[in-house]
Amino acid sequence: MIESLQIRNYAIIEELTIDFSKGLTIITGETGAGKSILLGALGLIMGRRADIKSLYNLEDKCTIEAHFHIGKYALQPFFEAHDLDYDDHLVIRREITPSGKSRAFINDTPATLPVLQDLSSALIDLHQQFDNLDIHKVSFQLRLLDALAENRPLLGRYQALFSAYQQNLRKLGQLNERQANASKELDFIRFQLDELQAAALEEQEQDTLEDELNRLTNAEDIKRTMAGAFQQLSESEVSVVGQVEELSTALKQVKSFDRRLEPLYHRFNGLVEELRDMAQEFEAIAEDTEHDPERAQEVQERLDLIYRLQNKHQAADIKALLDIQHSLQQQLDGIGDLSQEIEQLERQTAQQVQQLEGMAEELSTRRHHVVAGFENQVEQMLAQLSMGNAKLKVDISRLEKLNSTGFDEVNFLFAANxxxxxxxxxxxxxxxxxxxxxxVVKSLVASAIPLPTLIFDEIDTGISGDVALKMGSILRELSNEHQVVSITHSPQIASRANAHYFVYKKDKADRTVTEVRALDTEGRIYAIATMLSQDPPSESAISNAKELLQKA
Incomplete structure (x- = not known):
C-alpha cells in the first residue's frame, strides 16, 4: 500500500505531504484547486514522462517521493531480476532538474522508466475517466474470471506443465534441426571417407609410382643406352674391358721394376673388375626394361587419382591424406544418432498435451460455471448505481491451440442502455x-485477486443522492480488502472515508499555491456540508452532513 506522497516544486505545489489511510482515503476540494495535480505527481511515480513546464520554481528541481509498504506483494523476484535492493518499505523518487533532465530512483538506486512502470503497475491501479483501464484488456478479464472460479491452484499447475511442454517443444525443434544438419554432415563426411578408403592409399606409394612412370615413359631410351653400354664395355672387338685388361697385363709385367707401380697395378686391376660388374648390370637392365604402354597408363591413372585427392583436400602428400582419412573416421564415429532421443521426447510431449488438454477442459468448465452468477451480480450492482438497463455478457470462445491459460479466450461484452x-x-x-x-467488477473479485492500491478519479460523475451513497458503500466495502483512494465531488462518497483530505488554493505574496490538509471530524462536517450546499454551508446542510457521517 502507499503510505505517503511528498511533492516539492511541482506545478502550483510548493511543498506538501499526504499520508494515506489503509482503508478508504477521500480527496475533495474546489474545482481547479489542484486535485488533478496530485494525480499528475502520482503519474510521475508510476513512470510517466516528465515535463520541465511542471516545475513550480524554474531555478530549483522538482521532487516527487512516494513511500510504500510492499510486504504482501511478493515482489522479491522483481527486485532480484533488476538488481535492486529489496525492503518491505519501498521508496520511489522522481526528480526533474531545471535543465529538463529527469531521473528515477527505487530505494535510492537509479532506475529506468520501463522498470519503474513495471513496478508501479504492481502497486497502484490508477483509474481516471477516458483512460485505457485494465478492464479493457482481455488478459485482465480472464484473470478476473479465474479469480471468481477459484482457478488459481489448477491454473498454477497447468502453467507449470505448459512451461515444461514449451521447453520440450523448443528442445524437440533443436534436436530435429541438429538431426537434419547431422544427416547432411554425415552424408558429406561418409562420401569423403568412402572416396579415400576406396583409394587404398599407401604412405610411400607416390614416390614409387612416380619413379616407375618415369622409367616406363623412357623405357626405349633406357634399353638402347644400356645395351649400347654393355656392347662397348664387353662385347665389341675393341671393348673397353678388353683394352683395360691388356693394360692390366702390361702393368703386371713391369710393376716389380718400380715400387710406385705396385699400388697402381692393384687399383687398375680393381677397375677391370668394376667395369665387368657394370657391363653385367647394364646388360641386366637392358634385358629387364620393356616398353609397356598398358602399365604406364595404369600408373598414370593411379597418380592422377592421388593428385586429385591431394588437390581436393589441400594435402601436400599421401601422409596428409591418410591423416585426413583418420580424422574423417573419428568425426563419423562421433556423430550420434538422435532418433531415439527425438522419439522419446515426442512421446513425452504427446503425454503432456493430453494432460494439458484435460486440465484446460477443467479450467474452462469452472469458468463457464461462474459466468451466469457473475453477469447477474454485475447487472444488479450496476442497477444500484443508476445503470438499471446495463447488460454484461462474458463471451468465452475456444482457441485453436493451447496457450498459457488453456484454450479459452474471454471477452466482456457490454451495453449501457x-x-x-x-x-x-x-x-x-x-x-x-x-x-x-x-x-463493480473489482469489488466482486476483491477477496479473490491480489489487486494493488486502487485510485479512482471522479468515479461519481453523473450520479448523486442514493446512487452516490451506494457507490460510497461499495468503495468502503472494497477498502476492507484493498487500499482505496478516491477523488470525488460527491458528499455521499466523501462521508464514507477513513481519511479525508481537502485540497485548496492559498494566496501567497507573489503567487497562488495548492495546499492539502487532513480534516478532523469538524473539518469533515464543514467540507461535506459545503459540498451539499454552499460556502459557508447552511445549518440544514451541516445537519445533513452530520447525518451522512453518522450513517457511515
Whole structure:
C-alpha cells in the first residue's frame, strides 16, 4: 500500500505531504484547486514522462517521493531480476532538474522508466475517466474470471506443465534441426571417407609410382643406352674391358721394376673388375626394361587419382591424406544418432498435451460455471448505481491451440442502455460508465485477486443522492480488502472515508499555491456540508452532513 506522497516544486505545489489511510482515503476540494495535480505527481511515480513546464520554481528541481509498504506483494523476484535492493518499505523518487533532465530512483538506486512502470503497475491501479483501464484488456478479464472460479491452484499447475511442454517443444525443434544438419554432415563426411578408403592409399606409394612412370615413359631410351653400354664395355672387338685388361697385363709385367707401380697395378686391376660388374648390370637392365604402354597408363591413372585427392583436400602428400582419412573416421564415429532421443521426447510431449488438454477442459468448465452468477451480480450492482438497463455478457470462445491459460479466450461484452447492442467494453462504455463497471467488477473479485492500491478519479460523475451513497458503500466495502483512494465531488462518497483530505488554493505574496490538509471530524462536517450546499454551508446542510457521517 502507499503510505505517503511528498511533492516539492511541482506545478502550483510548493511543498506538501499526504499520508494515506489503509482503508478508504477521500480527496475533495474546489474545482481547479489542484486535485488533478496530485494525480499528475502520482503519474510521475508510476513512470510517466516528465515535463520541465511542471516545475513550480524554474531555478530549483522538482521532487516527487512516494513511500510504500510492499510486504504482501511478493515482489522479491522483481527486485532480484533488476538488481535492486529489496525492503518491505519501498521508496520511489522522481526528480526533474531545471535543465529538463529527469531521473528515477527505487530505494535510492537509479532506475529506468520501463522498470519503474513495471513496478508501479504492481502497486497502484490508477483509474481516471477516458483512460485505457485494465478492464479493457482481455488478459485482465480472464484473470478476473479465474479469480471468481477459484482457478488459481489448477491454473498454477497447468502453467507449470505448459512451461515444461514449451521447453520440450523448443528442445524437440533443436534436436530435429541438429538431426537434419547431422544427416547432411554425415552424408558429406561418409562420401569423403568412402572416396579415400576406396583409394587404398599407401604412405610411400607416390614416390614409387612416380619413379616407375618415369622409367616406363623412357623405357626405349633406357634399353638402347644400356645395351649400347654393355656392347662397348664387353662385347665389341675393341671393348673397353678388353683394352683395360691388356693394360692390366702390361702393368703386371713391369710393376716389380718400380715400387710406385705396385699400388697402381692393384687399383687398375680393381677397375677391370668394376667395369665387368657394370657391363653385367647394364646388360641386366637392358634385358629387364620393356616398353609397356598398358602399365604406364595404369600408373598414370593411379597418380592422377592421388593428385586429385591431394588437390581436393589441400594435402601436400599421401601422409596428409591418410591423416585426413583418420580424422574423417573419428568425426563419423562421433556423430550420434538422435532418433531415439527425438522419439522419446515426442512421446513425452504427446503425454503432456493430453494432460494439458484435460486440465484446460477443467479450467474452462469452472469458468463457464461462474459466468451466469457473475453477469447477474454485475447487472444488479450496476442497477444500484443508476445503470438499471446495463447488460454484461462474458463471451468465452475456444482457441485453436493451447496457450498459457488453456484454450479459452474471454471477452466482456457490454451495453449501457436499454436495447443497446452488446459490444466490446472498449468500443461502447463512456468514462463514467466504465468507472462504475470497473468498480463493480473489482469489488466482486476483491477477496479473490491480489489487486494493488486502487485510485479512482471522479468515479461519481453523473450520479448523486442514493446512487452516490451506494457507490460510497461499495468503495468502503472494497477498502476492507484493498487500499482505496478516491477523488470525488460527491458528499455521499466523501462521508464514507477513513481519511479525508481537502485540497485548496492559498494566496501567497507573489503567487497562488495548492495546499492539502487532513480534516478532523469538524473539518469533515464543514467540507461535506459545503459540498451539499454552499460556502459557508447552511445549518440544514451541516445537519445533513452530520447525518451522512453518522450513517457511515
Amino acid at each position: 436499454k436495447g443497446g447492442r452488446l459490444q466490446l467494453i472498449k468500443d461502447v462504455a463512456s468514462g463514467g460508465e466504465l468507472s462504475r463497471l470497473t468498480l
